[in-house]
Amino acid sequence: MGNNEYxxxxxxxLFDVVRLVLMVNPLFETVLGSPGDIEAILMSVVNKINKRxxxxxxxxxxxxxxxxxxxxxxxxxxxxxxxxxxxxxxxDLSITRVGGSLFNKVERLTEEWFRxxxxxxxxxxxxxDYSDYEVARGIVRVYEKCGxxxxxxxxxxxxxxxxxxxxxNRGYNLVTTDKRLVCGLANQVVTGLAQAPMGGxxxxxxxxxxxxxxxxxxxxxxxxxxxxLQCTRRERWC
Amino acid sequence: MPQSVIEELMKGVGEDEFRRxxxxxxxxxxxxxxxxxxxIKGFDEDLTRGVSVNVDEYYREAADIIRNMHVDTYYIIxxxxxxxxxxxxxxKALPRTASTQSLDAVNKMFGAAAGVLFRLACGLxxxxxxxxxxxxxxxxxxxxxxxxxxxxxxxxxIALAHGRGDVAEELLRRVGVDLEGIxxxxxxxxxxxxFLEEHGIRSIxx
Numbered sequence: 001m002g003n004n005e006y007x008x009x010x011x012x013x014l015f016d017v018v019r020l021v022l023m024v025n026p027l028f029e030t031v032l033g034s035p036g037d038i039e040a041i042l043m044s045v046v047n048k049i050n051k052r053x054x055x056x057x058x059x060x061x062x063x064x065x066x067x068x069x070x071x072x073x074x075x076x077x078x079x080x081x082x083x084x085x086x087x088x089x090x091x092d093l094s095i096t097r098v099g100g101s102l103f104n105k106v107e108r109l110t111e112e113w114f115r116x117x118x119x120x121x122x123x124x125x126x127x128x129d130y131s132d133y134e135v136a137r138g139i140v141r142v143y144e145k146c147g148x149x150x151x152x153x154x155x156x157x158x159x160x161x162x163x164x165x166x167x168x169n170r171g172y173n174l175v176t177t178d179k180r181l182v183c184g185l186a187n188q189v190v191t192g193l194a195q196a197p198m199g200g201x202x203x204x205x206x207x208x209x210x211x212x213x214x215x216x217x218x219x220x221x222x223x224x225x226x227x228x229l230q231c232t233r234r235e236r237w238c
Numbered sequence: 239m240p241q242s243v244i245e246e247l248m249k250g251v252g253e254d255e256f257r258r259x260x261x262x263x264x265x266x267x268x269x270x271x272x273x274x275x276x277x278i279k280g281f282d283e284d285l286t287r288g289v290s291v292n293v294d295e296y297y298r299e300a301a302d303i304i305r306n307m308h309v310d311t312y313y314i315i316x317x318x319x320x321x322x323x324x325x326x327x328x329x330k331a332l333p334r335t336a337s338t339q340s341l342d343a344v345n346k347m348f349g350a351a352a353g354v355l356f357r358l359a360c361g362l363x364x365x366x367x368x369x370x371x372x373x374x375x376x377x378x379x380x381x382x383x384x385x386x387x388x389x390x391x392x393x394x395x396i397a398l399a400h401g402r403g404d405v406a407e408e409l410l411r412r413v414g415v416d417l418e419g420i421x422x423x424x425x426x427x428x429x430x431x432x433f434l435e436e437h438g439i440r441s442i443x444x
Contacts, residue, residue, distance in 0.1 A: 015442050021431035022441050024353030031354055046346045050444075051381075054349035058378040061423040065416060083442060092439050109437065116433060120426030199345070199383035 007069045008126065008167040009060070010176035011079035013222060014071070014117065016056030023048055051224045052177060055200025059175065059222060066122030072166055074159060076125050081110045128166055136165035138210035142188050146238035153237040157181060164189065168208055168215040175220045182221045183231035188238050190219060195227050202226040256321045256328050263314045270307040274389060277303065281393050285400040293408040300389045307385075348381035360425040368417060369398040371424045372406070375415075387413045 023045060030041045060069070071079075084106050087093040095105050117123055139161050143154040154161055160181045167174035176182065182190055182204060193204040200222060207216040223229055277299055284291050322328055352374040359370030372395035379388035390413045397405035410417055434442070 017427045018430050018434065019442050020349060020353050021356060021427050022434065022439070024350050024357065025431075025435070025440070027350060028354045028357045031358075042347070042350065045350050046343060049346045049349055051342060051345060051349075054345065054352070054378060054381045057349075057352075057427070058375075058382045058384075061375065061378070061420050061427075062415065064423060065419045066422075086443050087439055090443055092441065092443075093437060113430065113433060117426070117430055120429050121423060197384070199381070201382075 005063075005068065006170070006172040007063055007220075008163065008170070008172040008174050009064070009069050009071055009123070010163065010174070010178060011071060011075045011083065012177045013056045013060060013175050014121075014123070015083060016050075016053040016177065016222070017060055020049065020053040020057050023053070051200055052222055055198065055222045055226075056177065058198065059201055059220065060121075063175075064121060064123065067124065069121070070124045070126040070172065072126050072128055072163060074128065074162060076114060078159065080114055081106050084110045084113075126166065126170070128162070132162065132166045132169050135169040135208065135210050135215065136162045138208055139165055139185075139189055142208070143238055146188075150238040153184065157184065164206060164219075167217050167219075168206055171215075171217055173218045173220060174206065175222065177222050179221060179223050179225075179229070180235070182219060183235035184237040186231040186236050188236075193221070193229065193231065196220065200224065200226050202229055256318070256325065259314055259318045259321060263311065263318070266307060266310040266314065270303060273303040274300070277389070278392060278396070282396050282400075285397060285402055285405070291397075291402070291405050293405060293412075296393060297390065297409065297412050300393070301386055304386045304389070345381040348377040352377035352381070356424045356428055360428040365398050365401060365403070367425075368406075368421055369395045371421045372398060372417070374424065375420055387415075391415070 027038075027041050027045045030038050063069070081103075084093065088095060088102075088106060093109075095102065118125075136158075140151070140154055143150045157180075160178060163176075164174060164181070164185065166172075182193065182202075185206070186193065186204075189208055190204045190206050193202055195201075196203040202221040202223060204219045204221065205216065206219050207214070209215070221229075277296065281291070281296055355370050355374035355377065359367050359374060362370065372391050376388040376391035376395065379385070379391060390409050394406040394409040394415075394417075397403075397409065407417065
């Protein structure tokens with residue numbers, strides 16, 4: 001972790017930060033209003049908090065300075081609307097029926113939320129080009145050699161593989177909460193998974209040779225099990 | 239927890255060495271908290287009196303306290319593990335809740351407190367906003383096991399509350415924290431959460 005490094009941030013890390021602030025709202029309102037209930041509210045909030053949200057907040061608040069943290073355009077256009085659609089289907093977000101398509105409404109809400117995130121956090125969007133796809137193809141080729149099952153597993157996670165490829169291609173550190181992805185790529189593209197100096201954060205190296213270039217970067221995995229996290233043979237795609 | 243209470247709790251535990259090591263561990267932790275309390279109190283008094291503050295000295299002292307705690311606890315825990323491998327029956331004497339679970343609850347409590355402080359801070363003007371954000375960040379650092387950074391942020395928060403931005407900045411440089419950056423980030427997170435709340439969203443599914 002350093003001052004001049006760039007980070008490619010997975011959407012879930014960004015949402016973790018907001019999850020923590022949302023979850024403490026009942027406690028905040030109790031602190032301001034009726035301190036009598038504070039113990040019960042505190043325990044209920046603490047029970048609902050995920051350790052990972054705290055680690056994500058602590059990590060991004062230190063590492064993301066204006067202009068060094070990015071999400072990919074895939075994350076912006078696909079992952080963020082996916083979360084808002086989930087909110088819609090879970091009933092947490094209600095949308096009134098006043099003209100326009102449902103997708104347009106979700107898209108508009110997502111855009112507005114992300115526009116704010118961009119200006120408040122200084123997070124940028126990384127437009128992806130063909131060299132990112134070439135690196136992603138390089139990852140897939142590694143798994144083609146492992147057989148049809150590993151190939152299927154890597155293609156089933158195509159979006160996430162593209163994220164790793166973009167980080168590798170640009171030399172940006174990848175920040176993710178996706179243990180499935182990191183463990184899936186373990187032993188082939190990702191190696192040396194270890195505890196980072198900060199609790200709740202693991203770090204690993206990612207490396208790949210593509211077209212005569214040796215690409216490498218660092219992966220930060222934010223996960224509750226960091227400290228004792230290990231990838232099993234079953235979790236590895238190859 | 240007072241030493242006498244710990245001693246009472248440990249009475250039923252066999253094997254003198256094991257008892258002695260657990261008590262020693264509590265001694266180290268008590269000593270650490272006392273040391274840090276004195277450090278923070280001394281810092282606050284210096285700022286209140288308006289005397290010049292030697293940031294290097296405070297940083298060194300905080301680093302020494304934390305380093306000693308790490309060295310001492312590492313030594314004691316290694317010895318405790320040796321004792322337990324020889325006398326596994328002593329494990330039964332430990333509280334039923336696994337120690338990691340208790341630690342998790344404490345860390346989550348720090349996280350919850352940090353979240354509340356961020357919300358409070360971002361409704362304030364400077365210098366209160368910066369001082370509270372730093373205090374909240376220090377809670378986050380405690381939750382993610384960065385005690386030295388946590389202490390330095392606490393000192394910086396006190397310095398800001400005393401209107402000593404210069405001292406706060408010098409302290410923050412030691413731990414690589416950009417004050418404006420973390421205020422913007424924290425208040426950005428609060429704004430984003432409020433935006434969702436305005437749309438009736440109280441939580442984001444995993």
